[in-house]
Amino acid sequence: MASASSATPDTLPAWQTLKHHAETLQHVHLKTLFGTEPSRWESFTRQVAGLTLDLSKQRWDDDTLEHLFTLASEAGVPSAIEALLSGKRVNVSENRPALHTALRLPDDATLEVEGEDIVAAVHESLAQMERLVSRLHAGQWRGATGKPIRHVVNLGVGGSDLGPLMVTHALADFRPKDIHPVEVHFASTMDGSQLADYLSRLNPETTIFVLSSKSFTTIDTLSNANTAREWLLSRLTQHGATPISAELVVRQHFIGVSASPEKMTEWGIADDHQLTFWEWVGGRYSLWGTIGLPIALVVGMANFREFLAGAHAMDRHFAEAEMAENLPVLLALAGIWNVNFLDIRAHSILPYDGRLEYFAAYLEQLEMESNGKSVTRQGQPINYSTCPVLWGQLGPNAQHAFYQLLHQGTQPVVCDFIAPLKRYDEVEDPDTRRHLKTQHRLALANCFAQSRVLMLGDDALEDDGPRPEHKRYRGNQPSTTVLLDQLTPATLGSLIALYEHKVFVQAVIWDINPFDQWGVELGKQIATDTQKIIDHEGDLSRMDASSKGLIEAFWASEQE
Numbered sequence: 001m002a003s004a005s006s007a008t009p010d011t012l013p014a015w016q017t018l019k020h021h022a023e024t025l026q027h028v029h030l031k032t033l034f035g036t037e038p039s040r041w042e043s044f045t046r047q048v049a050g051l052t053l054d055l056s057k058q059r060w061d062d063d064t065l066e067h068l069f070t071l072a073s074e075a076g077v078p079s080a081i082e083a084l085l086s087g088k089r090v091n092v093s094e095n096r097p098a099l100h101t102a103l104r105l106p107d108d109a110t111l112e113v114e115g116e117d118i119v120a121a122v123h124e125s126l127a128q129m130e131r132l133v134s135r136l137h138a139g140q141w142r143g144a145t146g147k148p149i150r151h152v153v154n155l156g157v158g159g160s161d162l163g164p165l166m167v168t169h170a171l172a173d174f175r176p177k178d179i180h181p182v183e184v185h186f187a188s189t190m191d192g193s194q195l196a197d198y199l200s201r202l203n204p205e206t207t208i209f210v211l212s213s214k215s216f217t218t219i220d221t222l223s224n225a226n227t228a229r230e231w232l233l234s235r236l237t238q239h240g241a242t243p244i245s246a247e248l249v250v251r252q253h254f255i256g257v258s259a260s261p262e263k264m265t266e267w268g269i270a271d272d273h274q275l276t277f278w279e280w281v282g283g284r285y286s287l288w289g290t291i292g293l294p295i296a297l298v299v300g301m302a303n304f305r306e307f308l309a310g311a312h313a314m315d316r317h318f319a320e321a322e323m324a325e326n327l328p329v330l331l332a333l334a335g336i337w338n339v340n341f342l343d344i345r346a347h348s349i350l351p352y353d354g355r356l357e358y359f360a361a362y363l364e365q366l367e368m369e370s371n372g373k374s375v376t377r378q379g380q381p382i383n384y385s386t387c388p389v390l391w392g393q394l395g396p397n398a399q400h401a402f403y404q405l406l407h408q409g410t411q412p413v414v415c416d417f418i419a420p421l422k423r424y425d426e427v428e429d430p431d432t433r434r435h436l437k438t439q440h441r442l443a444l445a446n447c448f449a450q451s452r453v454l455m456l457g458d459d460a461l462e463d464d465g466p467r468p469e470h471k472r473y474r475g476n477q478p479s480t481t482v483l484l485d486q487l488t489p490a491t492l493g494s495l496i497a498l499y500e501h502k503v504f505v506q507a508v509i510w511d512i513n514p515f516d517q518w519g520v521e522l523g524k525q526i527a528t529d530t531q532k533i534i535d536h537e538g539d540l541s542r543m544d545a546s547s548k549g550l551i552e553a554f555w556a557s558e559q560e
């Protein structure tokens, strides 16, 4: 990876060239770039795997791209891609590969990792998942009192929640017909509020829980699972005339998904209700395997396989395309240019399709947990920026909320607009279809208008009369637009893989490890210490004045 040599990226020749080049472009407005280069759409747009990536509204020109390609070469991007996909130990701090791409290899592929072909094992885990899905879809999975299961609540957090939540919401239209209806829900927060809501509404006889945790040690998930188990036991063991054993209740109402079968067994998950995966799948990259169980439950296994195939198409493109044609590389380079050379450190994700409601939340983890790092892979502190602050919301709603800042605030922000070209063809009633298609056109018009206004500012108005200062838009905010031919399991798979690989390429250039998250660990450790003190089992006097005050306020509230 970067570093065939041990040079940090800011000492590479292309980095220096880009710094000088940025000075020449720093004050060139985007509208000037469009004025002087009318063929920017042709120059900066690429299409692959059902996606169109429009990078023409980035504040760059052909020379910028050439210098960025040189930077990527000097940083070792091509060999790093090879190392990632072939299963080298790219996660250096945990000394293991990062093989989420292996989860979407077709079954006739082979991938030998450290002497072992892992493709057969991957497909066996999918087959095992399929068996559970089929039982639930056939109405053959019965709860402890004998009733078929109607509700599945996924208990997980971070990577064991955000990916499945995002995808099940995005692909809800793809539910198979003619199956026993099973509704999927998600509870992640450790405070129990989401879970409490489900427990107040769902029938324990027809509800099962998926305990989804790579490590099977995450307190958030385990505390939700313990509450769910108590709820089931108190409702079901005394149900009817004959008592039902606690063992049967836990057996019939819990599935476990984890990289630690021992811990699942210890918790009480029955062997045949355990789905496993591997340490070499990072949590935030785990939706492609058994952690994707809720996705398969919503869309069916055939669509789940289409989803994997879409991601695999992007993997092949990533592996094979030249840098100048390579969508993930181009998207990554746009980010590097913005963060490190134009000093734009805020990035907004704006889908114009309600089905992508959770896409920004998913990307927040993917990008910021992966690349929110400040030491090199060799452990040296770095003195250049890495991951920008990334946040987002459905674009149409954000227009009525934070777009004001994008248009007239003082922060430079880069935006990703995401929208499907085709929508609503499947709506049966012709009148409703016509109205919904009009709404789709409205959404696209807004999506295209916003990126244009961000680029041109008030020059987007044809009537160029004088405007008072408070109505001036300066424009010049760069953006990317990603169009999906339509939102399908396959194109969503490609879209996610596009961002995964973008994150990887940026990490290579920044010379950081995108596959660990040590910063999260410290918080967990300190929370455990703090909980002891809150529970009167630790030494309050060790605490700083603020933390002490907060704990005392809580204790005082308990006395009221």
Ligand SMILES: O=P(O)(O)OC[C@H]1O[C@H](O)[C@H](O)[C@@H](O)[C@@H]1O
Binding pocket: 157, 158, 159, 160, 212, 213, 214, 215, 216, 217, 218, 221, 283, 284, 369, 517, 520
């Ligand atoms: O799947 P789990 O082991 O429960 O982990 C859930 C989440 O916990 C964390 O704190 C990590 O930062 C995430 O990367 C992970 O996805």
